[in-house]
Amino acid sequence: MEFRQIIKAAGQLVDFAGVAVMVAGAVVALPLALRGHQPRQLPPGAGKLGFYRSYRQLLGRSILLGLELLVAADIIRTVAVTPTFESVGVLAIIVLIRTFLSFSLELEISGRWPWQKDPAAARSGADAPAG
Secondary structure, three states: OOHHHHHHHHHHHHHHHHHHHHHHHHHHHHHHHHOOOOOOOOOOOOOOOOHHHHHHHHHHHHHHHHHHHHHHHHHHHHHHOOOOHHHHHHHHHHHHHHHHHHHHHHHHHHOOOOOOOOHHHHHHHHHOOOO
């Protein structure tokens, strides 16, 4: 087997894993949400999540992970199999779109941007003894 074929197969495998994670996440999230799954740390003053909100957060997490795998597969294929200026440009656009989706999903799931600190973690760090 030639190097390009191995890389192409690896890219397809990671692509499949990304789609599988999203599908499995959708299937697993349903019974978890029906059982009343709650995140470990809810924001201060937030009540328990209802079915819809819980399912949406669980599904969003699986979509986020799946998107990360799909971006990795695109990078593998573009850089190793067809490294042309056109394919790298298309990859850049795909990565930008998926990054925007990831940020949007993160905001939807956690209520804050990915670069913002978790308020609960910031408080516990401030309460910890120095030194």
